[in-house]
Amino acid sequence: MPILRLTGFFRDDDAHGWSEQHDLNPSDPIGPLNQYLTAFDTLMMNGRRPLLAGDGYYIGCRASYRTADGRISASNLLRDPPVKGTTNIGSHEIWMNNASAAVKVRMQDVGSLGNSDMYLRGVWDECMVGGVLDFEGTYGKKWKQLADTYISALIGGGYGWSGLSAGSTVRGLVPGYVVNANGTVTFTISVQNGAPMPPNGTRVSVNFARINHSASVLNRSLVCMVTSPTTLTTVEVVATAPFVSAGTFIVPVKQFRLYGGASYFKLSGRKTGRPFGAGRGRLSARALS
Numbered sequence: 001m002p003i004l005r006l007t008g009f010f011r012d013d014d015a016h017g018w019s020e021q022h023d024l025n026p027s028d029p030i031g032p033l034n035q036y037l038t039a040f041d042t043l044m045m046n047g048r049r050p051l052l053a054g055d056g057y058y059i060g061c062r063a064s065y066r067t068a069d070g071r072i073s074a075s076n077l078l079r080d081p082p083v084k085g086t087t088n089i090g091s092h093e094i095w096m097n098n099a100s101a102a103v104k105v106r107m108q109d110v111g112s113l114g115n116s117d118m119y120l121r122g123v124w125d126e127c128m129v130g131g132v133l134d135f136e137g138t139y140g141k142k143w144k145q146l147a148d149t150y151i152s153a154l155i156g157g158g159y160g161w162s163g164l165s166a167g168s169t170v171r172g173l174v175p176g177y178v179v180n181a182n183g184t185v186t187f188t189i190s191v192q193n194g195a196p197m198p199p200n201g202t203r204v205s206v207n208f209a210r211i212n213h214s215a216s217v218l219n220r221s222l223v224c225m226v227t228s229p230t231t232l233t234t235v236e237v238v239a240t241a242p243f244v245s246a247g248t249f250i251v252p253v254k255q256f257r258l259y260g261g262a263s264y265f266k267l268s269g270r271k272t273g274r275p276f277g278a279g280r281g282r283l284s285a286r287a288l289s
Helices: 032-052 138-156
Strands: 006-010 016-022 056-066 072-084 100-107 116-121 160-164 172-181 185-194 203-209 221-228 231-234 247-251 254-269
Touching: 006 032, 016 032, 016 116, 016 160, 032 056, 032 072, 032 138, 032 172, 100 138, 116 160, 116 254, 138 254
Parallel strands: none
Antiparallel strands: 006 016, 006 056, 056 072, 100 116, 100 254, 160 254, 172 185, 172 247, 185 231, 203 221, 203 247, 221 231
16 A cells, blocks of 8 residues: 655745645545645644744645655645745744744654654744744743644644555675676575565565665666576666675665654754755856866
8 A cells, every 4th residue: 555645845045945745545545635634724724834933935835645656746835926934923923033043842652662753844933042942931931832733733634654564574694796797786695584575577676785885876666677586687787896795775765654753852963955846947058268
């Protein structure tokens, strides 16, 4: 059953953008994406937007999932114009410190067996004093009340995250590899724990690490074909050096974890990028050489 990803998009008034993701585990088959977008947009407007300062904006949201044949099904809902966060409380104006400042919320599943960190950016400046969170002051306390309401709405709406399934994820060692005549690479593997390898002919995404003293271009995620219980062959050509030392591999399998609650809040930071939907702009003319 595919996991549905809902993404909210935000920006400040200085062209810094960021996003926030939450997952759903709907019935299979997934219905029209607009119904999920509408519900998530309502959550963003009523629950997430008030946590933004007045110079923060909610842009819109996106729903997406990977189909059985590997394609991405997606739909966007964009607000024009974007919607501002909390501008005033009474006569007091609300502004953010900077867009990269974030409140890290450690979310846990129902049994407290898994954790996922949620970073809330666009935070009111009044929530931060001396490099730490201040939820005791008038405005910090108000922000925390709004945050608790937002978290309760996430839990009540059946949202969560995609985490590794310990029982289904395959982990092991890579004692060697060879470069094939066609440029692909065949890894020799030894499964150490988790599930057994999928059947021969299955395409899997594999995360490799520590190969050749962690200095190999192979230490990344590669799409491979299972060619035997002890070998994996890359689907695409990979230019690499000869084998020097062993490494490790993981074939990650995700499972949906339902939000159960928040265990703590902590002041943190998270990089921003270009706002969603903003083009790169025109490049300067360059002389041909």
